Amino acid sequence: MLNRLRPQVKVILDPVAKKIRINPNILTIMGLLVSLISAYMFATGNLLMGGLLIALSGFVDMLDGAVARNNYQTTKFGGLLDSTADRFADAFILIGIIYGGYVNWIYGILALHASLTVSYVRARAESEGIKCNVGIAERAERLVIIMIGAFLSYFTNIQIFNMNLLGIAVVVIMILGYVTVIQRVYHSWKNLKED
Ligand SMILES: CC(C)CCC[C@@H](C)CCC[C@@H](C)CCC[C@@H](C)CCOC[C@@H](COP(=O)(O)OP(=O)(O)OC[C@H]1O[C@@H](n2ccc(N)nc2=O)[C@H](O)[C@@H]1O)OCC[C@H](C)CCC[C@H](C)CCC[C@H](C)CCCC(C)C
């Protein structure tokens, strides 16, 4: 869903990206390091910074591709590095939230499994030659849901089923993640069943 905003983001980001003379792969690694710091913030109970650093990490993840495209530096390896870094960033953030005690570890592990499987199905489908960027909880949605959960947990003490709103956010991405896996498998079946 949020991927539909790419054209609007492009209008804002491209003028900035054109001026940046950093190798996109370095930016990708920088974004990954920001997600690691975000995880540390969650692990040590700093929800506000944890949420803000998810935003910054996501911004850098948007920027690395924009810099690559606007400076004619896109590479196949860069694309692989970007996707791989995203898997590590997803894991760092969820492990930080689990370690910080904001969600029962089983929900956190399942949310991580769902997130990684969403991306795996897409990569596996692409290896068979079909596009598969479909589903209700792609990576941008998952990160925004966690960000919102972190900020709401920081500013309020609302509890649902004895969980703060960050824990609820993790449960939400666990559920929506598995829904997205089903959506992507079904999408792939529809496009591959003739083969
Ligand atoms: C105070 C600071 C600490 C914090 C400041 C933060 C702000 C500066 C930023 C604020 C923006 C922030 C809210 C945005 C967060 C969104 C983020 C969580 C979502 C991230 O989605 C990922 C993003 C990029 O996806 P890709 O990596 O797949 O895409 P690209 O990198 O462009 O292309 C990959 C492609 O490029 C080539 N390449 C790449 C790397 C490389 N090294 N070499 C290469 O060659 C190669 O070809 C690769 O294949 O996805 C973007 C999706 C969508 C556009 C996101 C839109 C988000 C939207 C702006 C946010 C909406 C906000 C939300 C409704 C409300 C926010 C919640 C509130 C509580 C904050």
Ligand SMILES: O=P([O-])([O-])O[C@@H]1[C@@H](O)[C@H](O)[C@@H](O)[C@H](O)[C@@H]1O
């Ligand atoms: O949305 P999602 O499929 O979970 O995750 C996506 C990966 O499948 C894709 O390979 C990558 O380029 C995107 O940046 C994002 O990480």
Ligand SMILES: [Mg+2]
């Ligand atoms: Mg990127």
Ligand SMILES: [Mg+2]
């Ligand atoms: Mg990425």
